[in-house]
Amino acid sequence: MPTSRSLCRPAATGLAAAGLLLMLLALAPAEAVAQGKIAGRVTDAVTGEPLIGVNVLIQGTRQGTVTDADGNYIIVNVRPGEYTLQFSYIGFQSQIVEGIRVATGQTTRYDLEMREEIVEGQEIVVQAERPLVQKDLTASKKTVVAEEIEQLPVESFFGVLTTQAGVTTGAGGEIHIRGGRSNEVAYLVDGMSVGNPFNTNGLATGVAADAIQEMTVISGAFNAEYGKAMSGIVNLVTKEGGDRLEGSFSVYGGDRVTAHDEIFGKPSGLALNTYTLEGNLSGPLPFLRNTSFFLSGRYDEDNGYIYGTRLHLPSDSANFNTTPWYYEIHGEPWWEYVSADETVTLPDGSTRPGGGRPLPDETVAMNPSHSYNLLGKITMRPFAGAKIEYAHLRDGGKRTPFNFAYRMNPDGVASTRDWSYNHSLHWTHTLDPRTFYTFRLSYARNSAETYLYEDPLDPRYVSDGKILGFPGSNFLFGGNQKGHVYEKSRSIRTKLDVTKQIGIIHEAKAGVELNFHRLYRRNFVVLYDGNTYRQPTVLPPDQSPSHDLYEDQPVFEMSAYVQDKLEFDDFIINAGVRYERFDPNGRYIPDLLELDQYVALGPDDQPLERPEAKITNVVMPRLGVSFPITERGIIHFSYGHFTQMPPLRNMYVNPEFEFPKGATPTFGNANLRPERTVQYEMGLQQQLTDQLAFDVTGFYKDIRDYLAPQTVRYTTIAGQDTYVIYLNKDYANVKGVTFALTKRRGRNGLLSATVDYTFQIAEGNNTDANAFFFNFLSGRENELEVVPLDFDQRHILSSTVTLSRPGNWGISFIGQYATGYPYTPQIIDQNIDLLPNSDRKPPQLKLDTQLYKTFSLGDRARVQAFARVFNLLDRLNERFVFNTTGRATYSLDEQLNVHAAWRPYYGFPGISTLEEYNTRPHWYSPPREVRVGVTVSF
Numbered sequence: 001m002p003t004s005r006s007l008c009r010p011a012a013t014g015l016a017a018a019g020l021l022l023m024l025l026a027l028a029p030a031e032a033v034a035q036g037k038i039a040g041r042v043t044d045a046v047t048g049e050p051l052i053g054v055n056v057l058i059q060g061t062r063q064g065t066v067t068d069a070d071g072n073y074i075i076v077n078v079r080p081g082e083y084t085l086q087f088s089y090i091g092f093q094s095q096i097v098e099g100i101r102v103a104t105g106q107t108t109r110y111d112l113e114m115r116e117e118i119v120e121g122q123e124i125v126v127q128a129e130r131p132l133v134q135k136d137l138t139a140s141k142k143t144v145v146a147e148e149i150e151q152l153p154v155e156s157f158f159g160v161l162t163t164q165a166g167v168t169t170g171a172g173g174e175i176h177i178r179g180g181r182s183n184e185v186a187y188l189v190d191g192m193s194v195g196n197p198f199n200t201n202g203l204a205t206g207v208a209a210d211a212i213q214e215m216t217v218i219s220g221a222f223n224a225e226y227g228k229a230m231s232g233i234v235n236l237v238t239k240e241g242g243d244r245l246e247g248s249f250s251v252y253g254g255d256r257v258t259a260h261d262e263i264f265g266k267p268s269g270l271a272l273n274t275y276t277l278e279g280n281l282s283g284p285l286p287f288l289r290n291t292s293f294f295l296s297g298r299y300d301e302d303n304g305y306i307y308g309t310r311l312h313l314p315s316d317s318a319n320f321n322t323t324p325w326y327y328e329i330h331g332e333p334w335w336e337y338v339s340a341d342e343t344v345t346l347p348d349g350s351t352r353p354g355g356g357r358p359l360p361d362e363t364v365a366m367n368p369s370h371s372y373n374l375l376g377k378i379t380m381r382p383f384a385g386a387k388i389e390y391a392h393l394r395d396g397g398k399r400t401p402f403n404f405a406y407r408m409n410p411d412g413v414a415s416t417r418d419w420s421y422n423h424s425l426h427w428t429h430t431l432d433p434r435t436f437y438t439f440r441l442s443y444a445r446n447s448a449e450t451y452l453y454e455d456p457l458d459p460r461y462v463s464d465g466k467i468l469g470f471p472g473s474n475f476l477f478g479g480n481q482k483g484h485v486y487e488k489s490r491s492i493r494t495k496l497d498v499t500k501q502i503g504i505i506h507e508a509k510a511g512v513e514l515n516f517h518r519l520y521r522r523n524f525v526v527l528y529d530g531n532t533y534r535q536p537t538v539l540p541p542d543q544s545p546s547h548d549l550y551e552d553q554p555v556f557e558m559s560a561y562v563q564d565k566l567e568f569d570d571f572i573i574n575a576g577v578r579y580e581r582f583d584p585n586g587r588y589i590p591d592l593l594e595l596d597q598y599v600a601l602g603p604d605d606q607p608l609e610r611p612e613a614k615i616t617n618v619v620m621p622r623l624g625v626s627f628p629i630t631e632r633g634i635i636h637f638s639y640g641h642f643t644q645m646p647p648l649r650n651m652y653v654n655p656e657f658e659f660p661k662g663a664t665p666t667f668g669n670a671n672l673r674p675e676r677t678v679q680y681e682m683g684l685q686q687q688l689t690d691q692l693a694f695d696v697t698g699f700y701k702d703i704r705d706y707l708a709p710q711t712v713r714y715t716t717i718a719g720q721d722t723y724v725i726y727l728n729k730d731y732a733n734v735k736g737v738t739f740a741l742t743k744r745r746g747r748n749g750l751l752s753a754t755v756d757y758t759f760q761i762a763e764g765n766n767t768d769a770n771a772f773f774f775n776f777l778s779g780r781e782n783e784l785e786v787v788p789l790d791f792d793q794r795h796i797l798s799s800t801v802t803l804s805r806p807g808n809w810g811i812s813f814i815g816q817y818a819t820g821y822p823y824t825p826q827i828i829d830q831n832i833d834l835l836p837n838s839d840r841k842p843p844q845l846k847l848d849t850q851l852y853k854t855f856s857l858g859d860r861a862r863v864q865a866f867a868r869v870f871n872l873l874d875r876l877n878e879r880f881v882f883n884t885t886g887r888a889t890y891s892l893d894e895q896l897n898v899h900a901a902w903r904p905y906y907g908f909p910g911i912s913t914l915e916e917y918n919t920r921p922h923w924y925s926p927p928r929e930v931r932v933g934v935t936v937s938f
Helices: 004-027 146-151 157-161 771-778
Strands: 036-044 055-058 064-066 072-078 081-088 094-102 107-109 112-114 123-127 141-145 167-169 175-177 185-189 212-218 232-238 246-256 274-284 291-302 307-309 326-329 343-345 351-353 363-365 369-380 386-399 415-432 435-451 483-502 506-525 547-567 572-583 616-630 633-644 675-687 692-713 722-743 751-766 785-788 795-805 809-818 844-857 861-870 929-937
Touching (some): 036 081, 036 094, 055 072, 064 072, 072 415, 072 483, 094 107, 141 146, 146 157, 157 232
Parallel strands (some): 036 107
Antiparallel strands (some): 036 072, 081 094, 141 212, 212 232, 246 274, 246 929, 274 291, 291 369, 307 363, 343 351, 369 386, 386 415, 435 483, 483 506, 506 547, 547 572, 616 633, 633 675, 675 692, 692 722, 751 795, 809 844, 861 929
16 A cells, blocks of 8 residues: 555645646636637738738637738637638728638638728628648648537547547447557547546546537647647537527437347337437526536437347256256246146156246347436636636446346346546636636546445345356356446546747747546455355455455646747648656565565465555657648658556556465556557648548557566466566557548538548567566567557548538438458367467448438527438448357357257257357447437527
8 A cells, every 4th residue: 555655745746736826827817728720911912012900800709919010910729610800901991701710729821912992891701711731730630520520420429530540440349549559549628638547548528429519639649738648639629608599409219220130139120229318508698798608418328239038037046967957947947948748857867747837038138228418518708818617527327238148147247337527627818919828627536336236245146056067158047247346536637738929930838737536446256155155245355355445546647748839931840848747656566576575475474565666757759840832732740759657447456465375366566667659650631622632641650568467477386376467568569551531512512521541550469478487487588479459450441421401401421441350260170370360350341321301490490300320231240250260150169069068958948059159249230220300409
């Protein structure tokens, strides 16, 4: 456990830093939580001379500026969105420019020529064309706005994210960016992390799709302002209230409509298998000037797509050590379900007629879930140049994962309940027209609990001794899961960013961030075997290797950065450096092969005190350069070092360092180093027409110190010679190229589309579990063998197509083709030593669609009817396969005589055949799903 000194050290540092931030806040009378910039040059249309002192105003805001001696203007701290600029100058025609789109972290340029005023009061209105190529883009970045998300057949922003070049989906549904692990993607909401500290990253608190104003995905070498991630940044900018009351409410639902009912066990007919309620409301707060609100809510109920049969109850008994077997169905012996005109032989050798009972055949949903998400936001502008924003984000739900072994005993599976909330306060203050700072503060709590019954001593838990023997592979005939897992975390995050525009060229930025986490984790197994433990029992953590507990575990993180954006006419540079500090406050085993000195292997052992883990300090340079080669084209290059700490869950496993006799324990390691990546990228962007552009980018990633469990043999004494510990020992590299083609809908056009292609090779090292010990004894170096990573997909082609008349009707599609994931084949009767992941699963194909029609109800209200179809082709994508065939549809188990012990009992009530057992619904992607609904908005 951490010492008192280690507990006080981060607290004292944090209090001092928080005090400094509060002093800054008090001394400076404190627009956006994620900001962009508008810049350009105003000249005389006749002479070409710069115009000095032109007023430039963003309509609907109090933001504006005037042009300098060279006619240049810059408006910093602009919230992402679409704006209208007003240019006015004495003696010249005023001009209104509509459709200026601002994106997070980017400079939107608009140069203007003004003409002398001929008719007094004459005003010109111009529609700006949104550039498809951002000239200041030095790393791969894609921004999707709310209007684009609404038109696509997606249920959340993840549906849009997976269509981006470089983004792949693993076999289990996890998101990977450019071949990195799923926990290498940092999720930010309004510029602040909402990650789960147990996982390093991941989305701890979700955001409903209709609450998102803009989603930015950075998949390249991102700037120094971003950290604690190695593969990508996903920043969600949430909506805020306007100057009038607006809202919408949607209700929709549907069912799976598939030709593969026999695989998924779906009952025949249609039903309301899934439904969603969502809505939002926004506008000004009455009686409070310059204050607005935004509210969003969503509730989902889903029965899932995999079904089982309640053939057995958890309390059923079985004995496979007798001849014939004895087993129960709903508490009755199996012969009660044999036809009454048949004679059966009982385990004691006697005979009797069958009981004539019908077999239970109740269909049960086996992966149901329900969830909710709420967002409340208040925005206040107390005076010019200042903005205060408070947001409360909350979500939760319950889900039951499908467990194949329990398909005939569905009541024995544990469920996970989770909830989280996040309070955030953002303060932005513009000190002068070119200087502003943003202070962010958030407090988050996350909780996840997994169990079957909340009370670990619940009498409904069943003794493991009720099932005796098991002759082979088949579904469970009784019993239930007895594991309990409880995780809770509290996080306080503070962040201060200062931005200064120096002249026309330099945009300097610096910031500091402090994170405090308190972790609680308890996991145990209810002991109940009917022999040693005759009733449900939970032993204390220090008396049982099946019970781990750490509570109020402190973790402190600090980071700081400086960066400069230099915008010349011929090139743009983003250069910066980032510093990160991590204090784990834990202890570790210093010598892996001298375990007996630091771990009690017997009841009388007195091991040495384990040393305290070291504080980690890392410095990471970042550099990005963009070269405009034409008016509509750029070449960019970026390079950077990136690090993140391994998941904290793995650092504190088995905190008592217990070593049970005759078992192989797993130890955490608080002294882990950060995982690290060096990334290079070079790309070309070119706009071909006003509506068409492409982007091609090549990249390379060198990844070291990946976390992996290492089996360590520390002695030759059998029975107590191995243990598992987490180490920084894995290596990986990723290389690839992405191509993105964008077709924007013209002003009066119908079609918009994107095509994204990714070719990449993601490989990592393969190590023998025993190599560490034997190589140590022989003095040899560990041999490095590179094999494909589990989520390596070589080719991914994604596309979105939308045909629409905005405000009237539309139809859209999302399609994706991807080559298969790797797997390790099993070659029967062949003496071949194959490397892992040496063959490929079948390719993946997906097509989703949405159709909608809008009807007006008066001047402002409207009703939209829509339908969404996921997996339109009802394709069985094989995510997992049998290693004997490389397919999910069949195996060689028949030839291997896997079911030899079961064959004599085929035809007995409740006995599943090999074909039934080898039908694996969870190995396929979800079947076709149809949803219909309606949205009312005003």
